[in-house]
Amino acid sequence: MKKTAIAPSNIAFIKYWGKKDEVLRLPENASIAMCLSNLLTTTTVEFDESLKEDEVTIDGEKDAKKSKRVSGHLDLIREIAKIKARATVVSKNNFPSGTGLSSSASGFAALTLAGVSAAGLDLSEKELSIIARKGSGSACRSIPSGFVEWQDADRDDMSFAYSIYPQDFWDIADVVVVVSNEKKYISTTEGHKSANANPFMKVRLERIGEKIKRIKKIMDEKNFKEFGELVEAEALELHSIMLTSDPPLLYWLPNTVLIMNFVRKLRESGLPVYFTINTGQDVHLIIEGKNVKKLISEIEKIEQVKNIIVNHPGQGTHLSLSHLF
Numbered sequence: 001m002k003k004t005a006i007a008p009s010n011i012a013f014i015k016y017w018g019k020k021d022e023v024l025r026l027p028e029n030a031s032i033a034m035c036l037s038n039l040l041t042t043t044t045v046e047f048d049e050s051l052k053e054d055e056v057t058i059d060g061e062k063d064a065k066k067s068k069r070v071s072g073h074l075d076l077i078r079e080i081a082k083i084k085a086r087a088t089v090v091s092k093n094n095f096p097s098g099t100g101l102s103s104s105a106s107g108f109a110a111l112t113l114a115g116v117s118a119a120g121l122d123l124s125e126k127e128l129s130i131i132a133r134k135g136s137g138s139a140c141r142s143i144p145s146g147f148v149e150w151q152d153a154d155r156d157d158m159s160f161a162y163s164i165y166p167q168d169f170w171d172i173a174d175v176v177v178v179v180s181n182e183k184k185y186i187s188t189t190e191g192h193k194s195a196n197a198n199p200f201m202k203v204r205l206e207r208i209g210e211k212i213k214r215i216k217k218i219m220d221e222k223n224f225k226e227f228g229e230l231v232e233a234e235a236l237e238l239h240s241i242m243l244t245s246d247p248p249l250l251y252w253l254p255n256t257v258l259i260m261n262f263v264r265k266l267r268e269s270g271l272p273v274y275f276t277i278n279t280g281q282d283v284h285l286i287i288e289g290k291n292v293k294k295l296i297s298e299i300e301k302i303e304q305v306k307n308i309i310v311n312h313p314g315q316g317t318h319l320s321l322s323h324l325f
C-alpha cells in the first residue's frame with residue numbers, strides 16, 4: 001500500500017531547547033508554535049517485502065546519514081504495526097533543508113503519517129504526534145493544525161502537541177527572509193546537547209512556565225504588540241543560551257544581523273513587525289496579515305535577501321492522493 005502525506009514546518013514562538021530525555025526526545029519545557037502554510041514536505045512511503053533495505057530519497061538525493069535516521073523512525077512504525085518489510089521512501093521539500101527552516105519538523109511529521117498509513121494503521125492525532133516527536137522533537141508540533149502547544153511532560157505517552165487555536169483564529173504571518181542557503185555547521189540535535197550544561201538554562205527554565213502562560217493570554221487577547229515583543233525577546237534569550245554554550249553556537253551570519261536591525265528600523269517607522277530565529281541564519285518576520293504587502297515591498301529593497309517565503313497559519317499533516325513514485 002503506497003501512502004503520501006504532506007506536512008508543514010512550524011515556527012516556535014516559545015522555543016524547544018534542551019531535552020530531559022535524549023532518546024525519547026522529551027523536551028525541557030513546553031513550547032508554542034504555528035504551522036506554516038508554505039514550508040511543506042511531501043513524502044510517499046511503500047513497504048515492500050522484496051526489499052533488503054529501506055530505500056530513501058530526499059530531494060532527489062540518497063544520503064547515508066539521513067537514510068539512517070529515516071530507517072530508525074520506520075523501525076518504530078514497524079514495531080507498532082508488527083511488520084518487518086523494508087520501505088521505499090521518497091520525500092521532497094518545497095524549501096531549502098538544513099538551513100534552519102525546520103525541514104526535520106515537516107520531514108518527520110510527513111514520514112510519520114505516510115509510514116503509519118502505509119503500514120495499514122489508523123492512529124489518532126495524539127498518537128501520530130507522539131511518534132513524530134521521536135523522529136524530531138519539533139515534528140510533533142507539525143501534526144495538528146494552526147497554533148499549537150507541545151505540552152511539558154515527563155512521560156512518553158503525555159508528550160505530544162495539540163491545537164490551541166485553529167488556523168483562522170488570528171491573521172498573522174511568518175515572512176521568512178532567506179539570507180543564505182549555507183547549511184548549518186552544527187546540527188540542531190547536536191546543539192540541544194549543549195543546553196543541559198549551560199548555567200543560564202536554569203534561569204530560563206525557572207521562568208518558562210510563566211512565559212507560556214503569558215503568551216497564551218496575549219494570544220487570547222490578540223495583542224500583537226505584546227506578542228511580538230515577547231516572541232522577539234524569547235528568540236534572543238534562546239540565542240543567548242546558544243552563544244554561551246560549549247561549544248558556542250553562533251548560527252547568525254552578517255546578513256542575519258542586518259535583517260534584525262532592519263526590523264527595528266521598520267518598527268521605528270511605524271510598521272509593527274518582529275523577528276524570531278531558529279538554528280540557522282534565516283529570519284522569520286512575524287507580522288499581521290494586513291501588513292504583509294507593505295513588509296515585502298520594504299524587504300525587497302535589501303539586495304542581500306535571497307528569497308522571501310510568506311506563510312500563514314497552516315494546516316497540520318494530512319494525506320494526499322498525489323504520490324511521488
Ligand code: DP6
Pocket residue numbers: 011012014015016017025031102104105135136137138139188189190192278279
Ligand atoms: C531551535 O526539533 O530540530 O528550532 O529533536 O533534535 O530533532 P531534534 O530538534 P529539533 O529542535 C528545534 C529547535 C528550535 C526551536 C523550536 O523549533 O522549538
